[in-house]
Amino acid sequence: MAKTGYGKRPAGDEDPHADPDFAHLSPRDREIAVFVDHLEAGHAMGYKAIAAAQPLYGQQAVRSSLGRITLAGHLRWIKEHITVEDDSMRWVTRTYWSRTRRSTEWWEDFAQERHGKDVTEYHMPGLARVEDIEEQAPETEPPEPDAPAAEQPSVAYRTLAELRDADPRMPLSDGDCRSLESLALEWLSLGATPHDITRALTAGLPPVVDNPGGLARNRLENKMPPKKAKIRQKAARRARVTRVITACGLCDADERTVEIVSGLCRECLELCEAEGPLYEPVPETFLPGPRAVGLPGADEVIDVTDRVDALRRAAGLL
Incomplete structure (x- = not known):
């Protein structure tokens, strides 16, 4: 194609x-x-x-x-x-x-x-x-996080609460998890996974972490994934x-x-x-014959087409 x-x-x-x-x-x-x-x-x-x-x-x-x-x-x-x-x-x-x-x-x-x-x-x-489609990165507010169900913590909250299991140096309290939950939800809305959040908050930790909540906030804010480019249709x-x-x-x-x-x-x-005739030769049987012919033994030349038309008119066929 x-x-x-x-x-x-x-x-x-x-x-x-x-x-x-x-x-x-x-x-x-x-x-x-x-x-x-x-x-x-x-x-x-x-x-x-x-x-x-x-x-x-x-x-x-x-x-x-x-x-x-x-x-x-x-x-x-x-x-x-x-x-x-x-x-x-x-x-x-x-x-x-x-x-x-x-x-x-x-x-x-x-x-x-x-x-x-x-x-x-x-x-x-x-x-x-x-091009009908272009990528732009306008400054847009992130989508509002979904309110967690009262009886079950959100994925963002659980991810933060389980940091102590991934690394004992990052034990976050309930207050830390709730204050950081909106940041973690923003990560998720930008396409990050819980594993991405855990890895960002536990990779390269110092030997001793004096303030796990403050360190988590600092990393969640500074390592935030980029906002998605908005795809729009041009007029x-x-x-x-x-x-x-x-x-x-x-x-x-x-x-x-x-x-x-x-x-x-x-x-x-x-x-x-130069390669020769453009079309196939047409058989002679398909070529038109002469309109005027001479009768045997006569000097008169007859236009056959005119004679046929005259006979048809005489018979009332035209």
């Missing part, structure tokens, strides 16, 4: 899948077109990525086929200039795919319709919005497509510097045409 917001994008208004979708293409181009058609939206559309994802053809074969598929009207690369509400701007190249074969005029209209599009709703870094910044230009599907040159013909620059167009 490409980076979020890039890769294959449907042009819309597709016909349903059908066997003749790519029958007008040569066998190799047809196979690659079918492969691309079944890729998910957002899949990387570079010829190297597609060659790596399918086993039949190498990079150069895929590259030339993508060029010929572009000429056939299924693929376009369009550069969109995005202007964001904060006055930042960027160019983004989009790859648009159409299973239905489109004319050059259709693609030109499609590109022009992109101009002025509001793209704020696209949650895509590099398109319309900058969406309005963004709009302010310019649209067509780019070559193979070399990324755009119409500001080269002439783009049916989605390709002249140089890439010549490379694709």
